[in-house]
Amino acid sequence: MPSKKNQTPAAPAPAAEQSEGPPPPDPVPPVQLLYCSVCSFPPEYCEFGSSLTRCKEWLKENHPDLFDKYYSDDALTSKVGTLSLEAQAKLEEDTAKKEAKAVAKADAALKKKLASQVTIKRIERNKRKHVTSIHGLEAFGVDLKKAAKQFSSKFATGSSVTKNLQGHDEIVVQGDVSDEILEMIEAGAGVLKGIPVDNVEVVEEKKKKGGD
Amino acid sequence: MFSLAGLTRDMLMSRYEFDYGPRSIILITNLPFPTLMFKKFSPSTDIAGQTPVKSSVQRAIRSAVLSQWKIEPETLEAIWPKKEGLVHVKCREHVSIFTVHGEPLIIQHFDGPYYPTLRLLHKYPYILPKVGVDRGAIRFLLAGAPMMCPGLTSKGGYLPPPDAALPAGASVAIYAEGKEHAIGIGLLKMGSEEMRKINRDMGVEVATYLGDDLWALKAL
Structure with a gap:
């Protein structure tokens, strides 16, 4: 214990920041470690992730010393360790395969995002009253709850996230605000950022005559 | 009449569950550990609710953690200050996550041991x-x-x-x-x-x- 007490004044210096280590009764400072900003793993585990090439690039650019540590020739030969050569080759092959798969998946996701539609629907409630439902915002990474809150404060009307008949989440705003919402999306106000206007369509839903 | 019968049966069932203390203890001892508690976990569907933990329970957790982990009280105090309330996040299949300021720190399954989360372990590897x-x-x-x-x-x-x-x-x-x-x-x-x-x-x-x-x- 006394040795620890002696260390503590020196220890925070390499640890740089002490976000959670108020000095008084010598808590042991946390180990500061770096996570890869691409795959969120500690960089030594990037090789097992699905984005090794991008991780490598990132590490080389931002932390060249660590890059040398993990990807220099010495490191590569020593890390094979007890693993047999065939197993190592297989591992590398698998990693490459995994990476290709991940890239394909990301591409597909992007395509899907670009193709997905946001529908602003004006629904007639009775003759002069309407609600507006917005569907498909989540495909563009919009937090529906926050968006609903934004609408309700902007229009001073009720706005909520509800499940529609198909079981998808949508935002329902009281009152006919379809044009205003379209404008907001065009302007990218608040959380509604980054939605291409071409993907937005405004439709109207009339109540069927004699329906219930 | 039919609904009445159903009601009494429901009531009986609930009594049944409550009265079986010893049986549930047996359950605890050979409860299968849920392998891969977090292999598939999505916050929107798997979290049943969040509640602040009572201070008496917090004290119990703190002492249990101190006895189970090799950690000094001061260090635990630094990661989980006494003043900050612990929040219990209940998840499916009796998995509990305890968070401080929204950051998951401790996980537990049923009455099992307390685990640190991996990020916490990275910070305090010992x-x-x-x-x-x-x-x-x-x-x-x-x-x-x-x-x-x-x-x-x-x-x-x-x-x-x-x-x-x-x-x-x-x-x-x-x-x-x-x-x-x-x-x-x-x-x-x-x-x-x-x-x-x-x-x-x-x-x-x-x-x-x-x-x-x-x-x-x-x-x-």
Whole structure:
């Protein structure tokens, strides 16, 4: 214990920041470690992730010393360790395969995002009253709850996230605000950022005559 | 009449459950550990609710954590100050996550041991005893597989020496050959000496590992 007490004044210096280590009764400072900003793993585990090439690039650019540590020739030969050569080759092959798969998946996701539609629907409630439902915002990474809150404060009307008949989440705003919402999306106000206007369509839903 | 009968039966059922104290204790002892608590975990569907923890319960958790982990009270105080209330996040299948300021710190299954989350373990690596797996096993561990004995007993693996043997049921930090930081947290299915002797079957069940859905969850 006394040795620890002696260390503590020196220890925070390499640890740089002490976000959670108020000095008084010598808590042991946390180990500061770096996570890869691409795959969120500690960089030594990037090789097992699905984005090794991008991780490598990132590490080389931002932390060249660590890059040398993990990807220099010495490191590569020593890390094979007890693993047999065939197993190592297989591992590398698998990693490459995994990476290709991940890239394909990301591409597909992007395509899907670009193709997905946001529908602003004006629904007639009775003759002069309407609600507006917005569907498909989540495909563009919009937090529906926050968006609903934004609408309700902007229009001073009720706005909520509800499940529609198909079981998808949508935002329902009281009152006919379809044009205003379209404008907001065009302007990218608040959380509604980054939605291409071409993907937005405004439709109207009339109540069927004699329906219930 | 029909509904009345249904009601009484429901009431009976609930009584039934409440009265069976001893039975539930038996359940606890041989409750199957949910392997891969967090392999598939999505906050929107798997979280049943969040509640602040009563201070008496917090005290109990604190003392349990202090006895189960190798951590000084001061350090625990630094990561989880007494003033900050713990929030209990209830998840499906009796999994509990305890968070401070929305950051998950402690996980528990049913009445089992308290595990730190992997991020916490990375910051304070000494709080759990270590075992190591060889390089060949990393791939499988990252896919969420339990660790088999040969991977721990082989040359690249690491088990504590006989004089510091771990009993079955101990929670451990799993390290990987040639790597500096922990890769997962698990529960020993058999003692470390037993593993050396038998050297087959499941050695460590994995509670959480690098890249699972809990890892992806930085804040709740």
